[in-house]
Amino acid sequence: MAWQQLTIATNRELAPQVETLIENLGSLSVTMTDGADQPIYEPPLETTPLWQQVLVTGLFEEYHDLSRVEQYFVQHIDASQNWQLKIERLEDQIWERVWLENFQPIKFGDNLWVCSTEHEVPEANAQILRLDPGLAFGTGTHPTTALCLEWLANNVLDDQEIVDFGCGSGILAIAALLLGAKHAIGIDIDPQALISTNSNAEQNNVLDRIHVYDAKHYPRNAQAIVIANILAEPLIMLSDEISSLVRANGHLLLSGILSEQADQVMQAYQHQFIFDSPVIQDDWVCLHAIKKT
Numbered sequence: 001m002a003w004q005q006l007t008i009a010t011n012r013e014l015a016p017q018v019e020t021l022i023e024n025l026g027s028l029s030v031t032m033t034d035g036a037d038q039p040i041y042e043p044p045l046e047t048t049p050l051w052q053q054v055l056v057t058g059l060f061e062e063y064h065d066l067s068r069v070e071q072y073f074v075q076h077i078d079a080s081q082n083w084q085l086k087i088e089r090l091e092d093q094i095w096e097r098v099w100l101e102n103f104q105p106i107k108f109g110d111n112l113w114v115c116s117t118e119h120e121v122p123e124a125n126a127q128i129l130r131l132d133p134g135l136a137f138g139t140g141t142h143p144t145t146a147l148c149l150e151w152l153a154n155n156v157l158d159d160q161e162i163v164d165f166g167c168g169s170g171i172l173a174i175a176a177l178l179l180g181a182k183h184a185i186g187i188d189i190d191p192q193a194l195i196s197t198n199s200n201a202e203q204n205n206v207l208d209r210i211h212v213y214d215a216k217h218y219p220r221n222a223q224a225i226v227i228a229n230i231l232a233e234p235l236i237m238l239s240d241e242i243s244s245l246v247r248a249n250g251h252l253l254l255s256g257i258l259s260e261q262a263d264q265v266m267q268a269y270q271h272q273f274i275f276d277s278p279v280i281q282d283d284w285v286c287l288h289a290i291k292k293t
Contacts, residue, residue, distance in 0.1 A: 008083055112127050169197065222247035
């Protein structure tokens with residue numbers, strides 16, 4: 001079955017009205033996305049901010065009549081308002097398969113490659129992490145994840161115990177296991193993340209060496225390496241909890257932090273940890289520290 005996609009490019013002030021109009025036309029779903037590559041990082045809690053320029057998109061069944069939709073918008077929106085309309089036909093596809101085909105292999109360190117099942121890597125002896133993130137965050141393409149993968153790929157993990165706090169797709173825990181870690185614990189508040197981590201662990205033949213837990217029920221034993229790739233605010237709020245998971249002389253890796261937030265995050269942990277210099281990629285920071293004895 002094919003679909004029709006109606007997209008209105010507009011501004012932040014007009015977007016809620018456009019959303020309502022698209023819903024009134026009988027759309028199956030309405031989404032809003034950034035219309036000018038101006039991401040919003042860490043909005044205040046209990047707020048839903050919009051971008052300055054917004055794309056409001058409605059999905060309609062193939063035979064839904066949209067022939068007079070532009071006239072409908074002209075009737076309901078003042079002519080002086082700035083908006084543009086586009087209607088596209090979307091052929092039916094298996095969208096997960098489209099994503100997998102376009103997810104190109106990425107190399108970290110000397111020998112770790114992250115790729116989908118649709119691709120092969122150019123090195124015969126590569127350590128390959130096959131990934132289908134599903135509905136959970138984490139593919140290695142974003143700097144927050146890439147910085148953590150680089151650290152894992154460039155450090156000796158043999159027989160170490162790993163905690164991945166906020167595991168998402170499980171990519172960091174699975175990478176650690178493929179690189180020699182003995183066992184990994186994945187922790188996340190999102191049930192879908194736990195499902196995705198287990199699925200990806202099975203695909204990479206490490207399911208017997210990883211255990212996943214929701215954020216309320218997990219073992220509190222201190223381990224050699226703890227990774228928390230979440231965001232600055234929860235990293236600060238949960239600093240005592242995360243710190244307690246790292247044994248003396250153990251490694252702590254914190255990511256999901258913007259450059260201007262690094263000092264504040266380090267201050268929340270510095271009474272127990274000694275930090276290296278921050279590593280920065282595209283204004284995102286990864287912090288590595290050793291726990292004091």
